[in-house]
Amino acid sequence: MPELPEVEVVRRGLDDWVVGRTVESVQVVDPRSVRRHLEGPTDFSATLTSTRITSAVRRGKFLWMILDGLETPSALVAHLGMSGQLLVEESSATDEKHLKVRLQLSPEAEKPAELRFIDQRIFGGMFLSPLVSTVDHLPGGVGSEIPVIPKAAAHIARDVLDPASTPETLFVALRKRTTQLKRAILDQQVISGVGNIYADEALWAAKLHGLRSTATIRRPDVVRLHTALVDVMDRALAAGGTSFDALYVNVNGASGYFDRSLNAYGREGKACQRCAEAELTSLIRRDPFMGRSSFSCPRCQRKPRP
DNA sequence: CTACGCGCCTGAACGC
């Protein structure tokens, strides 16, 4: 599943292969993938056709391409959801089983002709959204101007890799909430780009339990947590950024990081490596959380008293 | 207003 580092790899791929080109035609193969375009698939295709893509931008897991040539300045927003892919391919390439949207791009030497959106589970999608100019009042950018951001992504906070996101802004945002720590860092309006996997990894690295209350969280805890979040994203980006075929903007959302470097997520019943290095034995446990799972070490992530 | 839980989807993995 694509998390923030994978989406950043996709954004860089769009920079290399798509930016500067014009959309010559659009084929919506499955209208469900453009359901967030409220004017419908026909309008989506018609409006997007003949626009020129001038840049590729990301915030959290939202990705968008700024479009030139529309009366209302807008972006083509893409969210990969659980299983989305953006692939740059020659027109002759066989249609993928879950091909949802196909963009034919203006010809350019050495560059394939199509940008394809593929999505098995349809949690993701593409849509057009007008650019809004707004003061960023959200945590991470108090008072700073955001010149252009799609209306559909204007409500989310700065993400983990944004320089404007700091331990202090995270601390302020957390203290404004009355909830549990893991719920809060999964809330895009607190800090964006953190999914279930990296939430567990960062909490483990920071030795914090996800059930800790945000109301009583202390600065040193948040400094460790923010550092851990940045670190886990950086490491995944370093791993993911090198493991992709040049022609693919992304491959299956998979990151080499997942297989080798997870310390908590998915490791139920396995030894906590940090405890093992201290010659202690502690097994990672799994607990139900929001209808899903949380993984943690019962020894180095102390559960708060109820 | 905030906090919380559901529904959207498919297919792999599982149980009877």
Add this chain to the structure above:
DNA sequence: TGCGTTCAGGCGCGTA
């Protein structure tokens, strides 16, 4: 073996 059930996940939205 085959068929039904469960699970995974982000995010928008409805409800309390």
